[in-house]
Amino acid sequence: MDDDLRDLLRLMVVARRLDEECVALQRQGVLPAYAPALGQEAAQVGSAAALDLERDFAFPTYRELGAAVAMGVDPVAYLATHLNIWHGGLYDPSATHLAPFNAVVGGPVTHAVGWAMGAQLDGTGGAAITYFGDGASSQGDVHEAMNFAGVYRLPVVFFCQSNGWAISVPTDQQVAGGSVAARAAGYGIEGQQVDGNDVTAVREATRDALQRARAGGGPTVIEAITYRMGPHSTSDDPRRYRSTEDERAWAERDPIARTASSLPAEALSSAEEHAEAVVRETGERLRALPPPPGDELFSFVYREPTAPLLDQQRAWKESQHA
Template sequence: MTATPQEVRRPSVPGHHPDPVGPLLPSPEPVRMLDETGQPVSADYPEPQAETLREMYRRMVVGRRFDQQATALTKQGRLAVYPSSRGQEACQVGGVLAVRDTDWVFPTYRESMALVARGLDPVEVLTLLRGDWHCGYDPMATHTAAQCTPLATQAVHAAGVAYGDAHQGRDSVALVYIGDGATSEGDFHEGMNFAAVFKAPVVFLVQNNRYAISVPLSRQTAAPSLAYKGVGYGVRSEQVDGNDPVAVLAVLNRAVEHARSGAGPFLVEAHTYRMEPHTNADDPTRYRDGAEVQAWAGRDPISRLEAYLRDRGVLDDAAVAAVAEEAEAYAADLRARMNVEPAVEPMSLFEHVYARPTPQLAEQAAQVRAELAAAQDDTEGEG
């Protein structure tokens, strides 16, 4: 059974109130509701509804197949780069299931799976990684910020948007995905502090996948858990087994409820693992051994949830086969659409750079325009 949050008290001092640190602390051990084989274990969290867990399973299976297809597209030269999130499906899908369509999601470069689970067009999601536009989808229409490559900068953006929406009376929450490496960046702490001081409704979801590219967690922090970083800012925190889909969704549901109620931000650390290289340009064998990878493979989130739902009678062979077939069709459609060459407009390079183009930008645009015209004249002359 998962222990309840610790109570921390300082010695009583005349004229001082009891220290409120205790209620902010995470559980001493990550919250878990399923063991590695998918058998239930007791925890102090209400279990999500069966149909929600079934939908979570579907999106995780489709998401993993999408991830595999995107990885293959990178090897085929259709994508410039792709950061896989295989192994982190519970966090990727759990995050978007815990929020509403009207809530804001702030992804990193690794959240492509989360974005397709949110319902965004996979080709639009991969547009940035393909290199043919800044962002393929409309952030305002989807309430989904552009994927963020610099570490932790989206934490400040999420805090600002959440505060702005709350200030205008909107009943919305911002969920921001962060990696363990991002907690070492100043923007993470600035975003946390701002959200705490102004009680901005933000959920900070830290996917602790053990490595900041090649830097292990032990070289990033001496804290007993990244979740403890919330205490210093007065932020309620929790840690969860990030490969336990039931626990991830249960903890995030509570975190979102906490933020939406006006109680302020919430920090969730999900202990998970990146099964693939950091990106297609990485060689993970240089900094981690195969035994570690195999150990985490035994904690597969999809297998755990499937076993649990089968035992409960929520899934059967026919349902599992139907989801697998849907995932294959999804991958085939993505593959076909990504094999179509994108329409490229060279002059779009100069759009959305400045509201008022600088003289230097105008000069560069004129130079490109002249080169394009000369190339067109050469083509017509050859014809």
């Protein structure tokens, strides 16, 4: 059990230190923007650790660095998306079973349901997990996806990281009924809340939901109650809409400190040492990535380029030689 918890702690610490490095890189102008996940490491690592990477598939938002780490995705290949190096990052979604992350609020939810229907039809036995926040749960696409999945009993887990805020709007002001998990009953599917700062509780709840989905038991909504300890994005200032008292109260429930408290002291220091090496290498490799070719501005826009697009491309090429 200790070895298992050590592995989860190591993944969580790597996720946090990489997250902090990404914020620093954004401040230095290396990354144009970034959405921090500070405080949500247990929810992300615990849920992703429950996946069977031979047959399940994950559909992330723009804030799932911890899930990518837990799934073994190269962090440089994942974070390359922020640099626009290539469409959907440099990693292979078909090999990693992690879809390109989606910046559309609620966007990955419909994609996961579509994939789950495909898995049901081809009989591969896999299940999908889709990530979204409590703010995204109010999107119409999310309700349509849950309804569709409920009707067809699709193998999908709707994993909501209820982090307290829909950007600057508190959950209790934008989720009717006070619970995302309670909405599952309206679609005839399973729904439950879990302590999103307890990594083992998250993993077990997700594992049970995935097993039920693979066995034909239909979808599950899991609402992981956690807290976004940082800003919504690097352009956000949470001090404008929440109190320091609230932040301090949640800091005492820090998921990494909570996990480390169940292990010998050297477990955390070992995890920190490992994370330091990962962060150093990731930063160096990210900085070394070449910028994308400029002519890609005009690629993949239309199957057959339009005359205005070709005119723009010609003007751009001429400007390069001016």
